[in-house]
Amino acid sequence: MSTSKAARTPTDPVDAIIDQWAAVRPDLDTAAMEVFGRVFRLSRAMGDRMEKTYARLGISRGEFDVLATLRRSGDPYALSPRQLSATLMLTTGGMTGRLDKLERAGLLRRSPDPHDRRALQVTLTDKGLTLVDEAVGAGLAVQTEALSSLDEEQAGQLADLLRQLLAGTGRTSR
Amino acid sequence: MSTSKAARTPTDPVDAIIDQWAAVRPDLDTAAMEVFGRVFRLSRAMGDRMEKTYARLGISRGEFDVLATLRRSGDPYALSPRQLSATLMLTTGGMTGRLDKLERAGLLRRSPDPHDRRALQVTLTDKGLTLVDEAVGAGLAVQTEALSSLDEEQAGQLADLLRQLLAGTGRTSR
DNA sequence: AGTAATTAGCTTAGCGCTAAGCTACTTATC
DNA sequence: GATAAGTAGCTTAGCGCTAAGCTAATTACT
Numbered sequence: 001m002s003t004s005k006a007a008r009t010p011t012d013p014v015d016a017i018i019d020q021w022a023a024v025r026p027d028l029d030t031a032a033m034e035v036f037g038r039v040f041r042l043s044r045a046m047g048d049r050m051e052k053t054y055a056r057l058g059i060s061r062g063e064f065d066v067l068a069t070l071r072r073s074g075d076p077y078a079l080s081p082r083q084l085s086a087t088l089m090l091t092t093g094g095m096t097g098r099l100d101k102l103e104r105a106g107l108l109r110r111s112p113d114p115h116d117r118r119a120l121q122v123t124l125t126d127k128g129l130t131l132v133d134e135a136v137g138a139g140l141a142v143q144t145e146a147l148s149s150l151d152e153e154q155a156g157q158l159a160d161l162l163r164q165l166l167a168g169t170g171r172t173s174r
Numbered sequence: 175m176s177t178s179k180a181a182r183t184p185t186d187p188v189d190a191i192i193d194q195w196a197a198v199r200p201d202l203d204t205a206a207m208e209v210f211g212r213v214f215r216l217s218r219a220m221g222d223r224m225e226k227t228y229a230r231l232g233i234s235r236g237e238f239d240v241l242a243t244l245r246r247s248g249d250p251y252a253l254s255p256r257q258l259s260a261t262l263m264l265t266t267g268g269m270t271g272r273l274d275k276l277e278r279a280g281l282l283r284r285s286p287d288p289h290d291r292r293a294l295q296v297t298l299t300d301k302g303l304t305l306v307d308e309a310v311g312a313g314l315a316v317q318t319e320a321l322s323s324l325d326e327e328q329a330g331q332l333a334d335l336l337r338q339l340l341a342g343t344g345r346t347s348r
Numbered sequence: 349a350g351t352a353a354t355t356a357g358c359t360t361a362g363c364g365c366t367a368a369g370c371t372a373c374t375t376a377t378c
Numbered sequence: 379g380a381t382a383a384g385t386a387g388c389t390t391a392g393c394g395c396t397a398a399g400c401t402a403a404t405t406a407c408t
Contacts, residue, residue: 012337020246021310028310032317034333036220038340043217044263045343046210062394072194082356089218094395096358118356118403136195136202143206149342154335159208161324161332163186166212168323169219236364256386268365270388292373292386354405363396368389375384 014038035165046146053142057135058105062088064139066098067107067132070124077124080113084122107131188212209339220320227316231309232279236262238313240272241281241306244298251298254287258296281305 011019014037018030047061054064069087070077079087085095099122102108107128113119124132147155185193188211192204221235228238243261244251253261259269273296276282281302287293298306321329 012341014337014340017246020248024246024248025307025310028314029318030314031329032314032321035321035329035336036317038333038336039213039216039220042213042336042340042343045340046213049343060394072191072198074194074198080356081358085357091396092357093359093397097394113356116356116404120357133199136199140202140204140206143210144203146343147206147209147339149339150335154338155205155209157331158335158339159212161328161335162209162212162216163188164328165321165323165332166188166216166219167186169216169223169320234364254386255388259387265366266387267367267389271364287386290374290386294387350408352405352407354403356403357401359400360398361396362398364394366391366393368391370389371387373384373386375382377382378380 012038014041046143049142049146050139053138054135057131057138059102059107059131059135062090063098063102063107064132064135066095066102067124067128068136070108070122071129071132071136077129078121080119081110081122082119102128186212188215220317223316223320224313227312228309231305231312233276233281233305233309237272237276237281238306238309240269240276241298241302242310244282244296245303245306245310251303252295254293255284255296256293276302 014033017037018033021028021030021033050064051061054061059067065088066084069084070079073079081092081095081099084090084099085092088095090098099108099110103110107125109123109125110120111123113121150158188207191211192207195202195204195207224238225235228235233241239262240258243258244253247253255266255269255273258264258273259266262269264272273282273284277284280299283297283299284294285297287295324332
């Protein structure tokens with residue numbers, strides 16, 4: 001399909017909000033909203049879509065994150081609850097709940113750590129491995145499709161700008 | 175296919191995750207993660223910072239959103255709970271809770287709609303108006319500071335790419 | 349060795365959300 | 379004018395999270 005429409009997007013919901021602020025508070029510098037307003041909306045919209053995608057396979061997005069972290073860690077697909085909660089920026093209480101659900105579903109297994117009797121090893125089962133391999137493919141397909149609004153050069157440019165912004169904000173954080 | 179890594183970019187957490195996937199699942203096309211992985215992380219990091227910023231003024235981020243929506247609507251700063259929950263993509267149950275808290279804090283007021291006895295009018299109090307005006311300034315300051323990792327041209331470019339991506343994904347949704 | 353401090357994982361209370369269902373009121377249809 | 383359908387706002391049950399506190403095991407200090 002050729003893009004016969006004008007490339008200039010007239011206004012989106014974020015532009016509308018910024019215009020509203022300009023009307024009631026013309027003193028405000030709203031330039032940063034142009035970026036972060038869209039980051040927040042994009043994150044929510046895509047997050048909802050990922051949620052639905054994983055739901056078709058019977059897991060939540062948070063549960064997918066656990067399985068994917070184990071899968072990414074490579075053979076033997078074993079990490080401790082502590083490592084998982086640190087990676088996923090989750091409290092240990094939250095992780096206990098996720099592991100409970102995933103273990104009940106037969107997607108992973110908790111076994112004692114042979115070297116530290118306080119610790120556990122969380123391991124992907126065959127069923128869990130199969131499921132996460134399917135889920136990661138499905139999730140990436142959704143993201144790839146969403147990204148198709150941009151051509152390859154634009155996507156690369158966007159990724160670079162986001163990397164730079166993320167690096168800067170990470171440092172200044174609490 | 176992925177572009178070759180530029181040596182000047184010191185790899186961020188998202189690059190690390192992509193590399194991990196490449197090691198265990200070299201068949202995956204992870205290009206979309208370069209964008210959405212960063213969008214998710216940026217949204218969470220900035221969301222946490224906004225939360226802390228508003229917390230100093232005694233409100234949560236969700237409560238700020240309610241006050242800000244009323245403020246943006248202009249004089250007389252009155253909307254119905256239904257309008258608010260639609261704008262903020264929140265169920266009516268969730269909105270009831272937010273309004274309860276904000277009303278108890280004296281930041282807004284619920285009064286009967288003179289034209290529809292089912293409906294209410296939610297109005298900003300003077301105290302609420304003062305507080306939201308301070309909060310929006312504080313929030314924008316945090317966002318502006320975060321955006322300072324980019325120069326003005328880059329920020330504009332980033333906003334344009336995000337607008338285009340958001341427009342495309344919004345339509346394909348379901 | 350003996351004791352203190354740290355760490356792993358779990359439990360509980362509380363919070364804010366959604367989904368579903370309720371009552372009161374309004375609008376549309378005959 | 380009566381009745382059906384739709385709408386506004388609230389309530390409740392359930393879910394997943396955090397913060398705080400617990401026990402058991404490990405490590406560090408003397």
